[in-house]
Amino acid sequence: xxxxxxxxxxxxxxxxxxxxxxxxxxxxxxxxxxxxxxxxxxxxxxxxxxxxxxxxxxxxxxxxxxxxxxxxxxxxxxxxxxxxxxxxxxxxxxxxxxxxxxxxxxxxxxxxxxxxxxxxxxxxxxxxxxxxxxxxxxxxxxxxxxxxxxxxxxxxxxxxxxxxxxxxxxxxxxxxxxxxxxxxxxxx
Numbered sequence: 001x002x003x004x005x006x007x008x009x010x011x012x013x014x015x016x017x018x019x020x021x022x023x024x025x026x027x028x029x030x031x032x033x034x035x036x037x038x039x040x041x042x043x044x045x046x047x048x049x050x051x052x053x054x055x056x057x058x059x060x061x062x063x064x065x066x067x068x069x070x071x072x073x074x075x076x077x078x079x080x081x082x083x084x085x086x087x088x089x090x091x092x093x094x095x096x097x098x099x100x101x102x103x104x105x106x107x108x109x110x111x112x113x114x115x116x117x118x119x120x121x122x123x124x125x126x127x128x129x130x131x132x133x134x135x136x137x138x139x140x141x142x143x144x145x146x147x148x149x150x151x152x153x154x155x156x157x158x159x160x161x162x163x164x165x166x167x168x169x170x171x172x173x174x175x176x177x178x179x180x181x182x183x184x185x186x187x188x
Contacts, residue, residue: 011103014175021182025175030089032171036164037087037104043156044106045082052076053116054141074111084110085153103168106153116142117152 019026052059053076062072089104108117120139150158157164 011172014172014179018175018179018182022178025178029171029175032167033089033104034087036167037089037106040106040153040156040160040164041085041087043160044085044108044152047152047155048078048082048085048113048116049146050078053146054138057112071111074115076112077110081108081110081113081116084108084113106157108153113152116146117150117154120148 015026057076060075086107108114
């Protein structure tokens, strides 16, 4: 199922403890994370269209903006959008209620890229855009051409989720086994 979530526990603790015994084992684990992130980043960048996704989307930022807190509508620059799809291993905010953080993530840091990525996603407690409004037309056109919201980063991650999770889980289990082997040697 697409909504299934696999939770890997003990990543931070295992790596911190393993670092004391076997820095190469930590490097092997980190290499798996880095490889998966780089692959997803490359695939996400390949999705970005060279031309603006819609005919009315200018290539230059709006001179005087009335949207986005006065910043105006961002121009479409495919090179900038692609360059701002970044990978990170920095720990994010802990998710409320279950203390979960991520081992790695892709971020879509350009304003135009973020709009392209999530336009049409509805947060809980907000009103849906009516089909008759100009925003509704924008979302319909974007959706018809590029699919529903989550068009880049999330699409890539969702497509490759099973492989990514299996590789990271295998690497974590190997790191745990390496740590256990070192702990057993210490006790002997």
